[in-house]
Amino acid sequence: MSHYTRPIAISKKIRAQGVKGPKYTIWNGSNEEIKNMTFKAEEIVMDINNHDFIPRVLPHYLKWMSLYGKTFTYWFGRTPRICILDSNQVKQILSNRTGIYPKVDPHPLSVLLGKGLVLSNGDQWARHRQVVNPAFHMDKLKMMTKSMAKCAQSMVEKWTEIITKAETESNQPVEMEVSSHFLEMTADVISHTAFGSNYMKGKEVFLAQKEQQMLLFKFLLKVPFPGYKYLPTKDNLYKRKLDKTVNDMLMQIINERFEKKECGYGNDLLGLMLEACMQGGEENRLSMEELIDESKTFFFAGHETTSHLLTWTMFLLGTNKEWQEKLREEVIRECGHDVPTGDVLNKLKLMNMVLLEALRLYGPVVNLRRQALQDLELGDIKVPKGTVLAIPVAILHRDKELWGPDADKFSPVRFENGVNKAAKHPNALLAFSIGPRSCIGQNFAMLEAKIVVSLILQRFSFNISPNYVHAPIELITLQPKFGLQMNIKRLE
Ligand code: HEM
Incomplete structure (x- = not known):
């Protein structure tokens, strides 16, 4: 089948099962529509107490969910995608150890990361994970x-x-x-x-x-013609040099x-x-x-993941003064004004809850994706080989059926009894993903975040500056488009 007829044949197979979605446009798929919608959505400025950034960041998902239901299909260039919003199906995909749901290949980030742990698959991934694992043991x-x-x-x-x-x-x-x-x-x-x-x-x-x-970033939504990367364009030459x-x-x-x-x-x-x-x-x-x-x-x-976790945590503590106070009390109670050691960090229960809530509401990773290695069945969907299964983490993280009616609110108490009991499904929090490919650096990131937030709370009080514009944007990771301006005061 040619470049042109294959997407149409796949589209027919998916639609025949009642999974609907926007029409396939030759070569670009749904990219133009995504580009136009996200461009327009970027004009939305949110209230600082509104944490639902989906209309800004994933407007295409919102539109297609309203038109076609929770499970829909769309096209990223010539690759079909199916959106998965069922927690059991998400678990089935992410926990699978047989390799039938590998990372997307080729991946746009492979130019940056080659075949490192994030993008590799199969035996190569297993070999890498074995070598890298010891470096992330808690004692290290x-x-x-x-x-x-x-x-x-x-x-x-x-x-x-x-x-x-x-x-x-x-x-x-x-x-x-x-x-x-x-x-x-x-x-x-x-x-x-x-x-x-x-x-x-x-x-x-x-x-x-x-x-x-x-x-x-410059080329992320463009579908290059085959062989483009070998042309001696200015950007290609600069890229090779870098x-x-x-x-x-x-x-x-x-x-x-x-x-x-x-x-x-x-x-x-x-x-x-x-x-x-x-x-x-x-x-x-x-x-x-x-x-x-x-x-x-x-x-x-x-790097950016941990940095944005810190930024969003400061944002949430800046807009929720009583939680800022509670955390400060906890830090001072556990370690006074000293730098917290690894053991003290373990005792910061409220801090842990706040970081988890920040990861739920503003998790730096907004989407997870896997690709069907072969024709396969996922629940009652027959997924054609090559289809990408798109898991919009940010949408799942504010699903009221999972998290309850206050899903859009900042409420760290939901994590009081641990991550697995915070929602109706034990694996509802996907900020570090789950299963064999979950984040190897999650303990590293949590330790770092706890240290930094503790040191800040010991020394400063802070709130959001009136100059801050609440406009989260996904540039690989979720970040505030115009930065986070805060008013900061030294504590006596
Ligand atoms: C708040 C900070 C962080 C967040 C939210 C985060 C999130 C994630 C997520 C969601 C994945 C799975 C990606 C996927 O399945 O496509 C992942 C994988 C990964 N993360 Fe993190 N991460 C963070 C910090 C770190 C740090 C500090 C490191 C290392 C120093 C790290 C290294 C990795 C690696 C190597 C993988 C790939 C693991 C594998 O496939 O075996 N991450 N991370």
């Missing part, structure tokens, strides 16, 4: 909390300096855009914890990776570690990964290219 992470605390301390010291200076100049509350501070701090944390003594070089890699990401810079620098860092291996590979993520890699049998070892892809993955997967 607890050792990394020192580095995390150091970076967080340096950020709050900077805040103190800025605020003290501004306070002496005027009596007004001091306004700061905090999301950029979190981006810088989480980049520092991942550079230190992933690359230890090589962290300066690590940061250079990180900056080049950011450039790659910007280029990627790819080479990132790969060369990472190779240099990794080679240096191999050269100094008599002193151990190091206690950072890279060192722990190299150690696990060299301890395993020859057949399990990762090649240089694979080690490079995995190093890129640490940055990509661990």
Whole structure:
């Protein structure tokens, strides 16, 4: 079947089962419609107490759900997608261990991450996960909390300096855009914890990776014609140069570690990964290219996600003063004004509940996707091979049938008895996904977030500035479009 007739044949197969959706448009599928709707939706400005950003971020889902029901089909370019909003089907997909629901291949992010853990599939994924797993064990992470605390301390010291200076100049509350501070701090944390003594070089890699990401955004909704990437266009040449810079620098860092291996590979993520890699049998070892892809993955997967979790948590604490007070009391009760250690962090129950609620309402990952490896059956749907199963996490996270009538409200108490009892389905919270491909860095991210929020609460009180515009946007991860402006006051 040709490029042109295959989508039409698949569309017929899906529709014949009563799964409806927008019509297939040759080559672009539904992309133009998505682009137009999201472009228009970006004009929506929300009230700061309204957490339902779906009309802004996923307007196409909202429209198609109202027209075609919860299970509908649409097209991303020439790839068919089916939207899955049934928790049992979601679990069936994400918990499957047989490999019939792999990650989408080719994936638009593969230019950034190669075949690292986030995008690889099958045996290759299993081999990578085995090598990377030991680096994320809780005992290893607890050792990394020192580095995390150091970076967080340096950020709050900077805040103190800025605020003290501004306070002496005027009596007004001091306004700061905090999301950029979190981006810088989480980049520092991942550079230190992933690359230890090589962290300066690590940061250079990180900056080049950011450039790659910007280029990627430019082309995300465009469907390129075959072979386009090989043309010597300005963007393609720049992209190749960036790819080479990132790969060369990472190779240099990794080679240096191999050269100094008599002193151990190091206690950072890279060192722990190299150690696990060299301890395993020859057949399990990762090649240089694979080690490079995995190093890129640490940055990509661990940086913006954690930073945005911090931003949205500050937003929610800024709009809910009594929770801000409750958390401050908890932190002071458990560790006074000291930097919390790994054991203290474990005792911060309210903090944990607030972070989980932030992940529910403003989880940085808005969508999860898997692709049918073969023709298969999911509940009563016959899914043709190659179809992408789209799981709109953000919609599921505010489903009233799952979370109750207050699903749109900020209510950390729902997590009082743990994640599994917070909703009608034990796997309703999908912020870190579930199953074998769930986030390997979730404990890392939660430890980091707890340290940073604790240090902030010990030193400052804060609320949302009237200049803040509530406009969440999905740029790979969910973030405030215009940053988060907060009024911050030093505590005596
Ligand atoms: C708040 C912070 C974070 C959030 C919300 C988050 C979310 C997620 C989600 C939803 C997935 C599954 C993606 C999918 O199935 O397509 C994932 C996978 C992954 N995450 Fe995270 N993540 C966070 C922090 C981190 C950190 C700090 C690291 C590492 C330093 C990390 C590394 C990874 C890796 C390597 C995977 C792929 C795992 C696999 O497929 O085996 N993440 N993350």
